[in-house]
Amino acid sequence: MSQDWGTPATTAFDSLTAALRSNIIPNQEYLLQGSVLDSAVEILLHRLRGLCDNVDSGPETFHDHEMCFSIRGNQNTPLLLRVRRALDYPDMPYQLRYIGQPEIGVGDKARPTIVRSSIDVACSSTVVEFLTEMGCRMDFEYISRGYMFRKGRMKILVSKIFKMSQGKPPDNGVEPISQSYLVELSILAPGGQDVIGEDMKAFAEQLKPLVQLEKIDYKRLPMAMAP
Amino acid sequence: MQREEKQLEASLDSVLLKLNEIKSQLVAMLYKIDHERDSLQWPTFLDNFALLSGQFSAISKVLSHDKTPPIRNLTVLPLLLNPEREEELIRLTEGRVPAFTHDLVPDYLRTKPEPDVEHKLLQLEHKAASLSYDAAQKQAATFNKVITHVLDIVSKSREEWESEAGSRGGTGQTSSMSDTHSLVAAVGMGKGLKMMMPQPGAPMGPGMMVAPGGPGRTVAPVMPMGPGGQPMGMMGKTPSGIKTNIKAAAGIHPYR
Numbered sequence: 001m002s003q004d005w006g007t008p009a010t011t012a013f014d015s016l017t018a019a020l021r022s023n024i025i026p027n028q029e030y031l032l033q034g035s036v037l038d039s040a041v042e043i044l045l046h047r048l049r050g051l052c053d054n055v056d057s058g059p060e061t062f063h064d065h066e067m068c069f070s071i072r073g074n075q076n077t078p079l080l081l082r083v084r085r086a087l088d089y090p091d092m093p094y095q096l097r098y099i100g101q102p103e104i105g106v107g108d109k110a111r112p113t114i115v116r117s118s119i120d121v122a123c124s125s126t127v128v129e130f131l132t133e134m135g136c137r138m139d140f141e142y143i144s145r146g147y148m149f150r151k152g153r154m155k156i157l158v159s160k161i162f163k164m165s166q167g168k169p170p171d172n173g174v175e176p177i178s179q180s181y182l183v184e185l186s187i188l189a190p191g192g193q194d195v196i197g198e199d200m201k202a203f204a205e206q207l208k209p210l211v212q213l214e215k216i217d218y219k220r221l222p223m224a225m226a227p
Numbered sequence: 228m229q230r231e232e233k234q235l236e237a238s239l240d241s242v243l244l245k246l247n248e249i250k251s252q253l254v255a256m257l258y259k260i261d262h263e264r265d266s267l268q269w270p271t272f273l274d275n276f277a278l279l280s281g282q283f284s285a286i287s288k289v290l291s292h293d294k295t296p297p298i299r300n301l302t303v304l305p306l307l308l309n310p311e312r313e314e315e316l317i318r319l320t321e322g323r324v325p326a327f328t329h330d331l332v333p334d335y336l337r338t339k340p341e342p343d344v345e346h347k348l349l350q351l352e353h354k355a356a357s358l359s360y361d362a363a364q365k366q367a368a369t370f371n372k373v374i375t376h377v378l379d380i381v382s383k384s385r386e387e388w389e390s391e392a393g394s395r396g397g398t399g400q401t402s403s404m405s406d407t408h409s410l411v412a413a414v415g416m417g418k419g420l421k422m423m424m425p426q427p428g429a430p431m432g433p434g435m436m437v438a439p440g441g442p443g444r445t446v447a448p449v450m451p452m453g454p455g456g457q458p459m460g461m462m463g464k465t466p467s468g469i470k471t472n473i474k475a476a477a478g479i480h481p482y483r
Binding site: 144180210212 | 400403408412415416417418420421
């Protein structure tokens with residue numbers, strides 16, 4: 001009894017470690033990517049409206065500004081951190097996100113989707129300053145505007161990516177990167193749930209031939225694509 | 228043609244074999260019911276049923292096999308009816324059918340419809356006979372008209388559908404692999420996003436991002452400093468001219 005009095009109740013860190021150990025934290029992102037030409041985006045949106053859960057309310061729109069920061073620690077590969085904020089809801093908290101490298105492990109070839117670790121936290125607008133003080137520098141930034149759909153725990157983003165142009169507020173004077181919308185199908189889940197990949201593959205099949213959703217490792221893309 | 232006939236023969240043989248097995252099984256079962264009624268155990272009886280159902284599934288498997296030609300498409304045609312007793316037929320049917328006669332054949336060859344179907348057919352024939360020629364003609368004409376109309380509608384929508392499908396197939400491409408790659412590379416690594424800034428840092432980031440904070444601090448995020456304190460610029464490859472640009476641009480920040 002007396003011992004119980006002396007030791008503090010489990011700390012937040014302890015419960016976090018326990019949660020990590022029992023593998024209940026959704027820190028893995030299962031991802032498929034593709035694109036659709038501007039001319040066909042209406043057809044895709046129409047099809048998604050039919051396929052997804054939020055049929056009655058219609059798709060949710062978003063208009064975000066994302067900045068990617070990097071910091072070089074002792075390792076050769078820089079650590080990447082992304083800050084995202086909603087341009088259409090300036091009062092919303094910012095989002096700080098860590099995305100790991102795509103897992104390359106045993107059986108990765110057989111896996112239907114990219115699997116990478118992903119951790120999100122909400123934060124205040126001073127995060128940019130904070131990161132800078134920490135020694136991070138901004139690598140690049142872009143504007144992403146589009147629609148979000150849900151189907152079960154799947155999230156489907158159809159978004160247009162814009163370059164930031166100099167000297168102008170982000171709302172106008174932005175230039176699209178390509179004549180296509182980026183389409184992303186993702187699920188956040190604890191690791192090891194490879195059934196999810198099958199579900200996603202089945203959903204991706206339903207969007208063919210409109211969109212080819214695939215696992216794309218951007219590190220190994222042919223350089224010829226680069227503008 | 229000959230091959231198909233051979234196939235048909237072979238499949239008929241196997242079906243016949245299975246049917247004979249079922250028949251003997253049924254006979255044995257009936258025998259048991261008749262003669263061993265008192266000593267018959269329910270479980271053994273059920274076993275018999277299980278055996279039978281197994282044989283039924285075996286026969287349906289044979290019938291649905293790819294190599295079995297569709298037997299239902301074939302017709303049995305009675306070529307000769309004979310009212311006299313035939314010994315050969317009696318032997319073949321185990322004493323069940325003594326003669327191939329007019330009253331037996333329609334039942335055995337299933338050329339006679341079921342009783343209620345027959346009844347309905349009779350009614351309809353009666354109705355048709357009682358109709359006058361003109362009225363019948365008129366009804367047929369109306370019917371034809373309706374059918375033609377429906378056919379028109381169907382063929383028209385088929386045409387529309389096909390042309391639509393054709394045009395959709397014509398426009399074809401709705402996504403482009405190279406666009407996918409450039410978008411993924413841009414979002415993932417900033418490809419095409421970093422290189423497009425002749426004045427890196429200047430108007431981006433700070434002014435828009437860090438709203439509060441004094442002007443002195445706002446500049447901080449602009450300076451792309453590596454951990455070693457060197458300006459990192461564009462992946463460390465930036466010519467020094469740009470480096471000075473950064474500072475200059477930071478000085479004339481539009482938001483200040």
